[in-house]
Amino acid sequence: MSADPVEIFRQEAADLLEALEQALLDLERRPGDRDLVNTAFRALHTIKGSGAMFGFDDLAGFAHEFETVFDRVRRGESHASPALIAVALNAQSFLRTQIETPDEASPAIGDGIRRVLRRPLKVLGYDTQRFAANWKNYHENPRDSFHANILHTFYGTFGLSRQAQESAMILDDHGRHVYFYTKVGTDRASADYAETAATLRSHNPDFRLEDTRLLKWVDEFGDGVNMQILTLYPSFVLHQVCNSIAVRQLVPRSPTSSDLHWTYLGFADEPAGMTDTRLFQTNLVGSAGLVSMEDTAVCEMVRRGTAGSGEGEASFMEMGGKDLTSGGSTKLSEKALRNFWNTYRVQMGL
Numbered sequence: 001m002s003a004d005p006v007e008i009f010r011q012e013a014a015d016l017l018e019a020l021e022q023a024l025l026d027l028e029r030r031p032g033d034r035d036l037v038n039t040a041f042r043a044l045h046t047i048k049g050s051g052a053m054f055g056f057d058d059l060a061g062f063a064h065e066f067e068t069v070f071d072r073v074r075r076g077e078s079h080a081s082p083a084l085i086a087v088a089l090n091a092q093s094f095l096r097t098q099i100e101t102p103d104e105a106s107p108a109i110g111d112g113i114r115r116v117l118r119r120p121l122k123v124l125g126y127d128t129q130r131f132a133a134n135w136k137n138y139h140e141n142p143r144d145s146f147h148a149n150i151l152h153t154f155y156g157t158f159g160l161s162r163q164a165q166e167s168a169m170i171l172d173d174h175g176r177h178v179y180f181y182t183k184v185g186t187d188r189a190s191a192d193y194a195e196t197a198a199t200l201r202s203h204n205p206d207f208r209l210e211d212t213r214l215l216k217w218v219d220e221f222g223d224g225v226n227m228q229i230l231t232l233y234p235s236f237v238l239h240q241v242c243n244s245i246a247v248r249q250l251v252p253r254s255p256t257s258s259d260l261h262w263t264y265l266g267f268a269d270e271p272a273g274m275t276d277t278r279l280f281q282t283n284l285v286g287s288a289g290l291v292s293m294e295d296t297a298v299c300e301m302v303r304r305g306t307a308g309s310g311e312g313e314a315s316f317m318e319m320g321g322k323d324l325t326s327g328g329s330t331k332l333s334e335k336a337l338r339n340f341w342n343t344y345r346v347q348m349g350l
Ligand SMILES: [Fe+2]
Pocket: 141, 147, 148, 151, 152, 291, 295
């Protein structure tokens, strides 16, 4: 055995993770078994404590949050439902990544997740959206920060998202995961901007909505960000658009069809009025909402368009360079798209 204390920690943590995994798998069959809940809790508690001791601070922080969930189960405030066990098994796998390859654990992206999913949640509803495109067609969508202003003219017209607004795009070190955000009302009104805006049909201050409820939102996180779209490679999207919060899981069905499983979320402690606002905004960014129908319609058009190309032929419009880091830190960049395809190509050996 190695005498390196960090190596000893890794070996001990590997044993604890194995015990944790077994306890979770057994809990699936015996959800009321308190011994199994205690085993899971103790494993997490020890991983947290010794992780912090050996400098694995991100690991310790994550294990602490994971442990808190099992403490609630232990105290009878929550139960080991199949959904909880499924999430816990993924979290166990993430702990393994944090121990074995900590550089791949993407703390920057965690900030984007924690910014939105900050309090105990409640599920407002589920649905599934089926569309006739390859899963990779869809993946381009939440990574393409340009398309919102071109495709979804509603956003530009009513100021919910414009390229002149303060924005940022954050990728993990490997370019697999990304989030970007914009801040409504921060448009920089330069002469150049005014001249360009005057040529856009969608940019017309005379356009008004009879019912303005879709435009009303509460800055509930206090940072002015009205839109944050976060994508984890290869199959997960979290959005906050105004007060709509939802996760999407992308499931390939065939080379030409995919499903998006939507889960709409609110916070367990929110007033009923806020829940109503979130549900109302589903008309814009829910699976049957204006924006989401436009997204999947374009994915289908892109799939049909690329299917028409002959074998070995390709055509594309290059925007902002060719490398994986161009575009600075604003969302005016297609680096998230390039990194997606780069990750896919490397993983597939293409
Ligand atoms: Fe979109």
